[in-house]
Amino acid sequence: MRILFNSRKYDGIAGGVERMSISLMNAMVARGHQVEVMSLDPGNATTFYPLDPAVRWTRIDVGDPGRKARPSEMLERLWAMRAVVRRFRPDVGIGFQQGAFVALAAAALGTRTPVIAAERNAPQRFEHLKDGHGREFQFASFRQARFVTVQFDSYRDHYPEHVRGRIVCIPNPVPPAEGAAAPAGRDGSRKTLLCVARLSYQKNQALLINAFASVAARFPDWDLELVGDGEDRDVVASLAASGALGRIRLAGAQTDVGRHYRAAHLFCLPSRWEGFPNALAEAMAFGLPAVGLAGCAGVNSLIEEGRTGLLARDAGAAALAEALSVLMVDPDRRVVMGAAARKAIASYAPEAVFDQWEALFEQAARR
Structure with missing residues (x-):
């Protein structure tokens, strides 16, 4: 199976999204699947977490992923992503976080590529953000998703009805600990x-x-x-x-x-x-x-x-x-x-x- 990932940025970032998506890509390669990932990184970007060399990484390298893109940059990125979709011909695509999902869904239009939206935060986050209208846009965009993944089933009821039927709950993997803490500590020690x-x-x-x-x-x-x-x-x-x-x-x-x-x-x-x-x-x-x-x-x-x-x-x-x-x-x-x-x-x-x-x-x- 050919699986296409899309994420905003990886270059030197030690975040949960980057770690999770890289772990998933590495695991799918180990299971015999072909995996490619797109990101907006510059051509010399490197990942903080080890990425299997069998994963093909296409760095779109248009504009600065750390700021809002100009319309011309957005169009150039879209065409570059669309070229990857047409070349790789994925059986399924997945976008990690909202922007990456929307970009991948747009790049895959007309190719009949099913796209999964990987939610990485609880929908309750909108209660803490000033940009409240983003909730409506995000929920509407999920109509283009074959599935929407969340990490806890309790999140399901916080989405509108048209999204709930597409939701699949998959938690993050937690590797076995290398050793153990001693939470009691010793008397007199810090x-x-x-x-x-x-x-x-x-x-x-x-x-x-x-x-x-x-x-x-x-x-x-x-x-x-x-x-x-x-x-x-x-x-x-x-x-x-x-x-x-x-x-x-x-x-x-x-x-x-x-x-x-x-x-x-x-x-x-x-x-x-x-x-x-x-x-x-x-x-x-x-x-x-x-x-x-x-x-x-x-x-x-x-x-x-x-x-x-x-x-x-x-x-x-x-x-x-x-x-x-x-x-x-x-x-x-x-x-x-x-x-x-x-x-x-x-x-x-x-x-x-x-x-x-x-x-x-x-x-x-x-x-």
């Missing part, structure tokens, strides 16, 4: 509250910094470590430098995140919304109990309140600090919750998830 995420408005690290700063004096043996980089780095760095007695570390983007999970004792993801929170799932796979916001779609689907972690009752720093404190003070409870978290994440084994994707590609190609 302990780490870990957050792994892009530094951004969505991931909401400012809330976590404020919450930690409010309890830091009560827990002098705890530090906060933020792994990741992003557009809010300067803001986050400024907040980190001004609070919590210098006990907040910014580690930047890391290729070996596993060592940070193994060294941590508690995980927190304070996101406003998610799709499938990869870092949270990975932390749980290492046996870390986790804290998040009860109102965050995706986070509240992975953390089982009182069993694998705790959910702050609201989106305020006081509520998050309260939830963190409950676990920071109780090593035995961290151990019990961490073990339950590790067991819960086992259901997202990569091969089982890739089986679902392969079956969906085959179903889309048959119709």
